[in-house]
Amino acid sequence: MDCNCVSDLLLTPPVPALWTPGEASRMGALFCGSRGIAFPDWAYKPESSPGSRQIQLWHFILELLQKEEYQGVIAWQGDYGEFVIKDPDEVARLWGIRKCKPHMNYDKLSRALRYYYNKRILHKTKGKRFTYKFNFSKVVLVNYPLLDMASSPFLLQNHFNGGSAAPDCSPVTPEAIQSLFPRLPESGRGTSLFDRGATAPGPEGEKLRLDTFPFLSSGTPCYSKPPSLLGPYSRNPPFDYPWGFNPYLPGAFSLNNCPKLPPGSLYPSHFYPNPLQTSLGQLPHPFSSLLPPGEVAGGGERGVAGQTGGTNGTAGGQPRLCLPPYPGALTLGRTDIGNGGSICERERGDANTPG
DNA sequence: AACGGAATCG
């Protein structure tokens, strides 16, 4: 096998993506549309799933973003989901290493990133060099289908299935969204989540403030909107979000300093430290078996106090995985994003391989 | 730098 990184071997088992109506209801999920479940088509693809051993670029980017040591190379900056490639050559190099493409460079990398525009996974922040933005409504769905389906009132009542074949799905309501994000400004400092009919009242009567919710900005068929390209407030202190929590902020979920529960945040407390893990553990049948041994249910708030040893386990035996809100991060603990000793098959027409 | 077409690959 080429380019075996530790990370590729530690991936979580893929979560079943298709449910029968019976299964769906047992999971507390809404059986939506003819296909059965509320994810975009590409989310079904094994290559896109967290369990896939073939890492995808957007996943790799998240991986880099999640690690502190790469903050000089690539980092979250600006609006929610927005990141800046500070060292394009280095990011390209790392990507090249991972994919065993010695000739990778930013020019090619950026071409690959552009591929995601159509998929609505990424879009370009115009006017800012090397700055892109994730559409988290896509990313989160791919990585936390269970969380989304079984636990989120917002996603329970709604769907991302393209809108065409789901007459039984209700549209995204402001209330549903607000209920998911308790710390979002209600209408306090003049900022409400919604412009009530003020600007351009759509058929729904109110318009989501996409600048506040950039990760809902595209790919949400119930709210068909083009990606919002310019966020009105470019914030100077990075990570200063209305709800005061960046899920990807190292320290919130970082592997290196385990669990610090954000005061109130994206997910209900019983989802910490790892929403997927916990939700899996609570589930009866096949799903709980997806967890590694010893990680099943019970504590609920495990990881908060339940440290095995040391600060994080880097010292002791098993490194304690504190997971950022996507299971792919399981791969992160001590892996080698840019490891020197990658086992790339000699690539055709390869360049740098010595010997 | 950023974009998109086109051919190609695994």
Next chain:
DNA sequence: CGATTCCGTT
């Protein structure tokens, strides 16, 4: 399908 490669254009 998800890139990679090459390239011409803005």
